Amino acid sequence: MSLKPRKVDFAATWGAIRDTIRGVITLDHVPRSVWNDRFSDVYSLCVAHPEPMADRLYAETKQYLIDHVARLLNKVQEDGEAHLVKNYFTYWSQYSVGSQYLHSLYLYLNQQHIRTHKMSDAEIIYGSPDSSGGEQMEIGELALEVWQSGMIAPLGLRLVKLLLEAIDADRAQKTLPVSIEAIRGTILSFVEVQGYKKKAPLQLYQELFEEPFLNASGEHFKHDAARLLQERDVSLYMEKVKVKIEEELFRARRFLHSSSLAKVSQRCETHMVAEHLEFLYSECMNMVRGERRRDLSNMYDLLKSVQNAMQILVETVLEHIKTQGLTAVGNLQGENVHINFVENLLTVYNKYKQLIQEVFKSDQNFMGALDKACNYVINHRPNGGKCPCRSPELLAKYCDTLLKKSSKGISESEIEEKLAQSITIFKYIDDKDVFQKFYSRMLAKRLIHQQTQSMDAEETMINRLKQACGYEFTSKLHRMFTDMSVSADLNNKFQVYLKQDNIDLGINFGIYVLQAGAWPLGQAIVTPFSLPQQLEKSVQMFESFYHHRFNGRKLTWLHHLCQAELRLGHLKKSYVVTVQTFQMAILLLFESTNSLTCKEIRDTLQLNTEHFYRHAISLVESKLLWADTEELKETTVLRLNMDYSNKRTKFRITAAVQKESQQEVEQTINSVEEDRKMYLQAAIVRIMKSRKVLKHNALIQEVYAQSKVSFAPSVQLIKKCIESLIDKQYIERTAHSSEEYSYVA
Amino acid sequence: MSENSRMDENDNDKKEVSQEKMFTLKKWNAVAMWSWDVECDTCAICRVQVMDACLRCQAESKKDFYGKQDCVVVWGECNHSFHYCCMSLWVKQNNRCPLCQQEWSIQRMGK
Numbered sequence A: 001m002s003l004k005p006r007k008v009d010f011a012a013t014w015g016a017i018r019d020t021i022r023g024v025i026t027l028d029h030v031p032r033s034v035w036n037d038r039f040s041d042v043y044s045l046c047v048a049h050p051e052p053m054a055d056r057l058y059a060e061t062k063q064y065l066i067d068h069v070a071r072l073l074n075k076v077q078e079d080g081e082a083h084l085v086k087n088y089f090t091y092w093s094q095y096s097v098g099s100q101y102l103h104s105l106y107l108y109l110n111q112q113h114i115r116t117h118k119m120s121d122a123e124i125i126y127g128s129p130d131s132s133g134g135e136q137m138e139i140g141e142l143a144l145e146v147w148q149s150g151m152i153a154p155l156g157l158r159l160v161k162l163l164l165e166a167i168d169a170d171r172a173q174k175t176l177p178v179s180i181e182a183i184r185g186t187i188l189s190f191v192e193v194q195g196y197k198k199k200a201p202l203q204l205y206q207e208l209f210e211e212p213f214l215n216a217s218g219e220h221f222k223h224d225a226a227r228l229l230q231e232r233d234v235s236l237y238m239e240k241v242k243v244k245i246e247e248e249l250f251r252a253r254r255f256l257h258s259s260s261l262a263k264v265s266q267r268c269e270t271h272m273v274a275e276h277l278e279f280l281y282s283e284c285m286n287m288v289r290g291e292r293r294r295d296l297s298n299m300y301d302l303l304k305s306v307q308n309a310m311q312i313l314v315e316t317v318l319e320h321i322k323t324q325g326l327t328a329v330g331n332l333q334g335e336n337v338h339i340n341f342v343e344n345l346l347t348v349y350n351k352y353k354q355l356i357q358e359v360f361k362s363d364q365n366f367m368g369a370l371d372k373a374c375n376y377v378i379n380h381r382p383n384g385g386k387c388p389c390r391s392p393e394l395l396a397k398y399c400d401t402l403l404k405k406s407s408k409g410i411s412e413s414e415i416e417e418k419l420a421q422s423i424t425i426f427k428y429i430d431d432k433d434v435f436q437k438f439y440s441r442m443l444a445k446r447l448i449h450q451q452t453q454s455m456d457a458e459e460t461m462i463n464r465l466k467q468a469c470g471y472e473f474t475s476k477l478h479r480m481f482t483d484m485s486v487s488a489d490l491n492n493k494f495q496v497y498l499k500q501d502n503i504d505l506g507i508n509f510g511i512y513v514l515q516a517g518a519w520p521l522g523q524a525i526v527t528p529f530s531l532p533q534q535l536e537k538s539v540q541m542f543e544s545f546y547h548h549r550f551n552g553r554k555l556t557w558l559h560h561l562c563q564a565e566l567r568l569g570h571l572k573k574s575y576v577v578t579v580q581t582f583q584m585a586i587l588l589l590f591e592s593t594n595s596l597t598c599k600e601i602r603d604t605l606q607l608n609t610e611h612f613y614r615h616a617i618s619l620v621e622s623k624l625l626w627a628d629t630e631e632l633k634e635t636t637v638l639r640l641n642m643d644y645s646n647k648r649t650k651f652r653i654t655a656a657v658q659k660e661s662q663q664e665v666e667q668t669i670n671s672v673e674e675d676r677k678m679y680l681q682a683a684i685v686r687i688m689k690s691r692k693v694l695k696h697n698a699l700i701q702e703v704y705a706q707s708k709v710s711f712a713p714s715v716q717l718i719k720k721c722i723e724s725l726i727d728k729q730y731i732e733r734t735a736h737s738s739e740e741y742s743y744v745a
Numbered sequence B: 001m002s003e004n005s006r007m008d009e010n011d012n013d014k015k016e017v018s019q020e021k022m023f024t025l026k027k028w029n030a031v032a033m034w035s036w037d038v039e040c041d042t043c044a045i046c047r048v049q050v051m052d053a054c055l056r057c058q059a060e061s062k063k064d065f066y067g068k069q070d071c072v073v074v075w076g077e078c079n080h081s082f083h084y085c086c087m088s089l090w091v092k093q094n095n096r097c098p099l100c101q102q103e104w105s106i107q108r109m110g111k
C-alpha cells in the first residue's frame, strides 16, 4: 500500500467502511485485516487526489450514526416502560464502547482533519462567533453527541421518572424493578455522554437528573422528618436522622455521580436538622446538665452542618461549666480551703476538657466556652462582687503548701505534677499581680525560715510563671533568690574574716542580708528590742565586716525573723529547741533568777506589747514556762518548768506570727494598688521613650496591651499615672493638642 | 556567760558539761536588711524610693537588671542623695542640688 495521494472511488470505499462500522459500533467481530484495511481507507479518503474527501466521509459517518441511533431508539422502547431502563442501559453499554473503537478507526481523520480545524480551549470557554455552524467533532464525540440528541433528548424525562421510582423503591426497601447496575449505568450515562465537553461537563446530568432527584429527595426527607417528629423524643430523633444521613450517603454512592454526595447530605440536613432546630434545642439543656455524652455527640454532629446553629449548644455548655465550677468551689471551709479550691477547680477543668475532646472533637467553639467559664469562675467575686476574689491568694497558698518542707506522703514527681497543673488555674487569673504579691510573700517566708523543700522545685515553678507571664513578672522573685546566694557568699567571707583576725563569736552564726524593697516583708518591721548580751559581739563584728565591704549602706536587724537554737540544760534530759529570737531572749532571763513578772521581762527586753505577749504565750503553751494566772497580765509571774519533758530531744516552738494573718492578707491587697501605679508609670515612660509623640487614646491602648499579662488596669488609673508623669516632667502635652503627649528626654 | 558558752560550744557533745549550764546558745540564724543610708527614702527627682531603681531604669528593666541593683545612689557634699541616673541627667541642665541649691559635687557613691 502506497501512502502517496491517489484517486479514490468514494462510493466503493465508503461502502466498505460502512459495513465495517456496523460491526464496530455493535461490538461484532471485526477481523484484524479488515480493521487495518478500513484504517487505510479512512486515510486514503482524507488525502484523496485531486480533492480530499474528508468532509464527505464525515457527513456520511454522521448520517450513519444518526440512523443507527434512531433504530436503537425503537429497540429500546420495544418492550414498554417496564423494560425501558434495562434496554437503554444494554444498548448504551454497547454503543458507548463501540463508539470508542470507532474513534480509533478514524484516528487519521480525527488527528489530521478535525483537530486542525478545532477551536482552541479559550474559544470554547469564552465562546466564538462561528461556534454554532457546522462545526466538526472528533468521531468519538460525534457519536456521543448523536446519542444525546437521538436517544436522551426524546427519552430523558421518561427515563428519569423511572429512575426516581426505582430509588424510591430502594428507600422503601422493596425489590428493585431493574438491576442496580442498570440504574447506576443509566444515570452515569448522562455524565459520560458529555465526556468530551470541557465547559460544564456535568450540566446535562445536573439539569436532567440531579435536580429532579434532589427535589424529590427533599420532599421525602421532609416527610420522613415529620414522621419521626411524632415520637417527640429528641434523642431518638437524632439517632434516626444520623442513620438516615448515613443511608442516603450510602445510596448516593451506589447510584449517583460523586459530585452529588455533598448535595444529598446537605438536603437531608436542611430538612431534618435546620428546619427543626427548636425541637432539637428543647432538649439541649437537659442533655448538657445530664452530660449525656451520646446525645451531645449526636447533637454536635447534626448542628455542625447548619450554619450558626451551634451557638445555643455552646452557650448551654458554657453555663453548665460555670455552674459546676462555682459549685465545686462554693462554701469551702476548714484548714484546707486552698487545696480543695485548686484541686476541685482542676477536677472540673480536666473533666470538661476531656468531655470537649471526646464529644465535641476539640471544637474551638467549645474550647473557647471552657476558657470563658473557667475565667468566670476563677475571677468570680462572691456576694454580688462585694467580696474580693480569693483565687490569687488561694492558688499562691496551694503552691506554698507544695513547695514547703512539710508536704509529707507525696512524692517529688507528684509535687511537680501538681505544680505544673496549678499553672492551668494561674493562666485564668485576671489579677496576676495579686497572685504575685501573695506568692512572693510566701516565698520570702519559705526562704527566710529555711522551709523550702527543694531549690530546684522553686526555680522550676518560677520559670513556669515566667513562661506564662514574661520576665518582668518574676524579676522581683529572682531578686530574692539573688539575695540568698549573695548571703551565702557573704557568710563564707565573714567566716574567713573571723579566722584571719582570730575572732571567736562564741556561737554558730549565720545571716541573710536582704535588699530592702525586694522582699515583701510588710510595714513596721523594725521593733524595739534590747539585744541579749550573748549576741552583741556577733552583731558588732558582722556590721564592721559589712560596712568595710560596702559603701553608703545601712543594716537593719530583723529580729522577729531571726531564729536561735538553744540547748536546755536545766531538765532531766538535755534538749535542743529552735526558737525565735524574742523567745530566746525571754528564756535567757531565767538563767539568773527563778521567777519574773511579765512587766519585768518586757521592761528588760523593751519589747512592744504585741510581740511580748505573742511570744510569752507560745512559751507558756509549750509548757516550758509556768504562769500563775490563766491569762497573761502585767503582774503575772512566770517561772521555768523544771519538770518539762518531751519525747523528742530536738523540737521547735512556733509562735502564731508565722501564720498568714487576715491583717497581712489585707495589707497585701492594698499594696497592690501602689505597685500598679508604679508599673503603669514605668510602662508609660517606656512607651513614650520609644514613640516620642503619641495621642492620648493610642497611649492608653498601648499601656493596656502591655499590662494585660499582669492585670487589667482601669482607664482612670492610667490617666492618673499620665498626669503624675506630666507633673514629674517625664512627658508633656504637645503645643498643638492637649490630647497628645511627647517624651521629655 | 559568753565566756562559758564559748567553751561549751567547743565541747557540746559532752552532756555532763552542758547539764551544768541552764541555757546554751548554740546557733543563731540572723536576718538583716540593707538599704542606702539616706535621710530621705525617696529620690526627689523621680519620686521613686531610692531602694527601687529609678523610673527610667524600671522602664528599661525588660532586658537587663537581673535582680542586681545597677541603679545606685549618690550623695552630694550637702549630704542630699538621689539616684545616680537621675542626678547625672539633672546636672546636665543645672549644676545645683535640687533640694538646697548648693553647687553639686559628689561626696560618695553607693556600692
Ligand SMILES: [Zn+2]
Pocket: B043, B044, B045, B046, B047, B048, B054, B055, B082, B083, B086
Ligand atoms: Zn530618681
Ligand SMILES: [Zn+2]
Pocket: B053, B054, B055, B056, B057, B071, B072, B083, B085, B086
Ligand atoms: Zn536609674
Ligand SMILES: [Zn+2]
Pocket: B076, B078, B079, B080, B097, B098, B099, B100, B101, B102
Ligand atoms: Zn542638697
